Amino acid sequence: xxxxxxxxxxxxxxxxxxxxxxxxxxxxxxxxxxxxxxxxxxxxxxxxxxxxxxxxxxxxxxxxxxxxxxxxxxxxxxxxxxxxxxxxxxxxxxxxxxxxxxxxxxxxxxxxxxxxxxxxxxxxxxxxxxxxxxxxxxxxxxxxxxxxxxxxxxxxxxxxxxxxxxxxxxxxxxxxxxxxxxxxxxxxxxxxxxxxxxxxxxxxxxxxxxxxxxxxxxxxxxxxxxxxxxxxxxxxxxxxxxxxxxxxxxxxxxxxx
Numbered sequence: 001x002x003x004x005x006x007x008x009x010x011x012x013x014x015x016x017x018x019x020x021x022x023x024x025x026x027x028x029x030x031x032x033x034x035x036x037x038x039x040x041x042x043x044x045x046x047x048x049x050x051x052x053x054x055x056x057x058x059x060x061x062x063x064x065x066x067x068x069x070x071x072x073x074x075x076x077x078x079x080x081x082x083x084x085x086x087x088x089x090x091x092x093x094x095x096x097x098x099x100x101x102x103x104x105x106x107x108x109x110x111x112x113x114x115x116x117x118x119x120x121x122x123x124x125x126x127x128x129x130x131x132x133x134x135x136x137x138x139x140x141x142x143x144x145x146x147x148x149x150x151x152x153x154x155x156x157x158x159x160x161x162x163x164x165x166x167x168x169x170x171x172x173x174x175x176x177x178x179x180x181x182x183x184x185x186x187x188x189x190x191x192x193x194x195x196x197x198x199x200x201x202x203x204x205x206x207x208x209x210x211x212x213x214x215x216x217x218x219x220x221x222x223x224x225x226x227x228x229x230x231x232x233x234x235x236x237x238x239x240x241x242x243x244x245x246x247x248x249x250x251x252x253x254x255x256x257x
Contacts, residue, residue, distance in 0.1 A: 003091040008039040009071045015044030017096040024100025052085040060160045073172045080152040087145035095139040102219040117141035119187040121198040138173035139222045140193045155179045191217040204242035211246040
């Protein structure tokens, strides 16, 4: 069985985000699958979405004042624990604020058995004089749930003080890249997952004149940071002129299918 896994906690995102993601998967994945949402509140999840409880805080995590609240973003490292949510086999993790826009079978057919993840996007000005850092973006990754991935979770537990040190790894996806190991990481082809703000929004100053457009053959549209899907639909004005976007009503059309 192929698995789709997502996480939802707190009240920032409603159950409708999970339901829309589930509908997109049903429309575009042409093989049997389990869709599992690990959540602290399963209220409102539609039929076909299995809910699983949030596991306890990892032992040793309570020492860090920055991450006293649980769950938090480091729950993404716990998905590698053997037996997490009762999953076994190929598992595609998806953040719930993404939109499925095309065929998903490729996410299971591409390099089966390997750990695959987005090559994290970096804005253009930061790529002018240096290489793009070797780092995954944890919005979308595939792994083999079960014994094969448990070593990543055990490494996380053994390195908790370092893993949670903002000055060392900064984000959970930086630590995930480290824990999996560069030699074991494969990046998705560019068209599999595209960033709304990096791939759809026009470069400055055209972003003030022309609306965002979706590149052909995109399979998943990723919203990381701002704008969110709702901000993209309405148009977004960030702190800097190069972050402004014209309204993108086509996002609403894709999101509400």
